[in-house]
Amino acid sequence: xxxxxxxxxxxxxxxxxxxxxxxxxxxxxxxxxxxxxxxxxxxxxxxxxxxxxxxxxxxxxxxxxxxxxxxxxxxxxxxxx
Amino acid sequence: xxxxxxxxxxxxxxxxxxxxxxxxxxxxxxxxxxxxxxxxxxxxxxxxxxxxxxxxxxxxxxxxxxxxxxxxxxxxxxxxx
DNA sequence: CTTTGATTTACGCTCCACCGTAAAAGGAGC
DNA sequence: GCTCCTTTTACGGTGGAGCGTAAATCAAAG
Numbered sequence: 001x002x003x004x005x006x007x008x009x010x011x012x013x014x015x016x017x018x019x020x021x022x023x024x025x026x027x028x029x030x031x032x033x034x035x036x037x038x039x040x041x042x043x044x045x046x047x048x049x050x051x052x053x054x055x056x057x058x059x060x061x062x063x064x065x066x067x068x069x070x071x072x073x074x075x076x077x078x079x080x081x
Numbered sequence: 082x083x084x085x086x087x088x089x090x091x092x093x094x095x096x097x098x099x100x101x102x103x104x105x106x107x108x109x110x111x112x113x114x115x116x117x118x119x120x121x122x123x124x125x126x127x128x129x130x131x132x133x134x135x136x137x138x139x140x141x142x143x144x145x146x147x148x149x150x151x152x153x154x155x156x157x158x159x160x161x162x
Numbered sequence: 163c164t165t166t167g168a169t170t171t172a173c174g175c176t177c178c179a180c181c182g183t184a185a186a187a188g189g190a191g192c
Numbered sequence: 193g194c195t196c197c198t199t200t201t202a203c204g205g206t207g208g209a210g211c212g213t214a215a216a217t218c219a220a221a222g
Binding site: 004014018041 | 084085086087088089092094096097128129130131132133134136137140141144145146147148149150151152
Binding site: 107 | 199201
């Protein structure tokens with residue numbers, strides 16, 4: 001499961017995968033974040049106008065966090081130790 | 082340089098570090114993204130209302146991309162190969 | 163085909179990001 | 193102190209996110 005992303009579409013897809021991997025519906029995320037199901041839908045479908053607060057709330061509900069890495073860079077040995 | 086982030090403040094700080102690591106000013110980012118310097122400032126200062134499009138544009142200018150990882154998870158061996 | 167749950171889309175509303183522009187505050191060096 | 197560059201803040205304006213609510217579309221199961 002590759003979770004790298006540099007576009008809103010890729011972020012949305014990663015969110016959707018993580019959600020389904022937990023067996024959750026958009027309604028489950030909605031209940032945990034107080035965001036509307038329609039907002040979750042919009043985010044998962046790659047709306048770049050989504051606010052950072054919205055994305056962060058959904059990620060928190062999913063137990064995810066960001067890692068900002070150099071483009072195209074694979075995992076560096078320095079990142080491990 | 083730790084670039085993990087789960088809050089808007091941490092993302093802003095990571096952006097600022099990446100920018101300074103390249104010896105760039107907010108004006109340089111502004112010129113590369115057509116975003117106002119004030120918008121870059123707001124992002125770096127952790128405004129969670131920032132749009133995803135704005136963050137993605139700045140990250141693209143800096144040659145950065147996201148990696149969505151499990152919270153608190155260190156780099157897994159599966160992520161390398 | 164029909165039902166049931168999930169996702170998407172729509173309408174009116176409020177709020178605020180981002181805009182252009184500009185001024186004010188910081189910071190480093192002389 | 194002063195200058196120069198960078199960053200932050202301010203003001204009026206526009207576009208659109210997210211809200212409540214609701215309906216429409218999809219999808220899988222019976």
